[in-house]
Amino acid sequence: MKYVYGVLGFLVALAAALTLAPTWLKIEGTPLALTLPFGQALAMRWIISLPLIIIGIIIATLALFRFAALRRGGIAALTALAVIAVGVIHAGIIKSRGIDSTTTLPPDEGITHVSEGTGAITVMSYNTLDGATTMEQIRDLVMDNGVDVIVLLETSAADARHLGELLDETHRPFHVFDSGADEYGPSIESTCVLVSTALGEYTNVGDLGLTWGSLHLKPANGNGPDIVAVHPVSPERSREELWRSEITTAYSMCEQDHLILAGDFNSTVDHMRATGANCRSALDGTVGGLGTWPADAPRLLGAPIDNIFSDYPSRAAAIVTVGKSDHRAVIARLDPSGK
Numbered sequence: 001m002k003y004v005y006g007v008l009g010f011l012v013a014l015a016a017a018l019t020l021a022p023t024w025l026k027i028e029g030t031p032l033a034l035t036l037p038f039g040q041a042l043a044m045r046w047i048i049s050l051p052l053i054i055i056g057i058i059i060a061t062l063a064l065f066r067f068a069a070l071r072r073g074g075i076a077a078l079t080a081l082a083v084i085a086v087g088v089i090h091a092g093i094i095k096s097r098g099i100d101s102t103t104t105l106p107p108d109e110g111i112t113h114v115s116e117g118t119g120a121i122t123v124m125s126y127n128t129l130d131g132a133t134t135m136e137q138i139r140d141l142v143m144d145n146g147v148d149v150i151v152l153l154e155t156s157a158a159d160a161r162h163l164g165e166l167l168d169e170t171h172r173p174f175h176v177f178d179s180g181a182d183e184y185g186p187s188i189e190s191t192c193v194l195v196s197t198a199l200g201e202y203t204n205v206g207d208l209g210l211t212w213g214s215l216h217l218k219p220a221n222g223n224g225p226d227i228v229a230v231h232p233v234s235p236e237r238s239r240e241e242l243w244r245s246e247i248t249t250a251y252s253m254c255e256q257d258h259l260i261l262a263g264d265f266n267s268t269v270d271h272m273r274a275t276g277a278n279c280r281s282a283l284d285g286t287v288g289g290l291g292t293w294p295a296d297a298p299r300l301l302g303a304p305i306d307n308i309f310s311d312y313p314s315r316a317a318a319i320v321t322v323g324k325s326d327h328r329a330v331i332a333r334l335d336p337s338g339k
Contacts, residue, residue: 128154201221
């Protein structure tokens with residue numbers, strides 16, 4: 001029987017270890033990370049980490065009883081250690097990506113209408129859940145953090161224009177762009193971007209063909225970053241292939257330089273890497289390990305599916321809970337100088 005126990009212990013440890021590298025194992029050519037339901041669990045690593053640690057503890061307890069009764073249990077003990085180790089590594093990955101409690105950025109010394117300042121560009125991405133967070137609350141976030149680029153998901157064009165008017169009243173004018181969704185259709189299909197006029201003129205050059213809206217803005221004079229806002233569909237069994245296709249399209253934008261890519265990705269950096277992309281998250285190392293959805297869950301237990309990617313270095317980042325949206329806002333300050 002010890003050989004049977006040995007094989008079972010090896011298989012359990014191997015299955016646990018494979019969760020650390022879900023791109024290695026493929027199902028019909030698709031990385032495990034992009035296959036449901038594992039892809040959904042991977043979005044919340046604690047769903048993998050915590051059960052593994054608990055299972056490891058249970059196996060360790062059984063090993064102790066077996067040792068006490070029969071002076072055996074070495075295989076179970078080794079299996080328990082392996083499973084617990086994998087669970088701890090998952091927790092370590094969350095911590096390494098950043099679990100800072102930052103909810104606001106330092107004073108903004110970046111570009112303004114009267115000065116180039118440090119040249120830093122502050123970006124915010126927020127899924128407002130059709131105005132569940134009001135434009136007045138968004139305006140306050142913008143003012144408090146010196147935001148220059150505002151990416152809004154599930155936000156009607158009318159609400160975006162209203163935000164633009166509120167910011168005009170504070171003498172911080174913004175250009176307002178929207179994805180052209182049907183004004184009578186569901187707001188989930190509407191994506192909007194506001195760009196401070198301090199960054200110059202921007203032109204809408206089209207979208208990425210995403211079901212729930214996207215925008216691609218370019219500086220009119222060629223001086224400045226491209227701004228891309230995305231909202232791929234969520235990972236559900238009925239649209240699994242569409243989800244994979246849309247997140248692949250979104251992350252492929254990172255192939256170009258001088259880019260700010262932001263939005264509700266309905267996926268995490270793990271899924272991004274599984275698509276073959278190599279985007280650099282502006283949240284990594286500070287708040288990148290904290291969940292942005294659902295907003296009513298503790299930050300450590302949520303899914304970090306809202307993000308800001310850029311080849312510009314990030315100088316500060318924050319995750320903010322405000323209003324009644326089911327998402328949290330993400331804010332990052334980027335340094336185009338790269339210094």
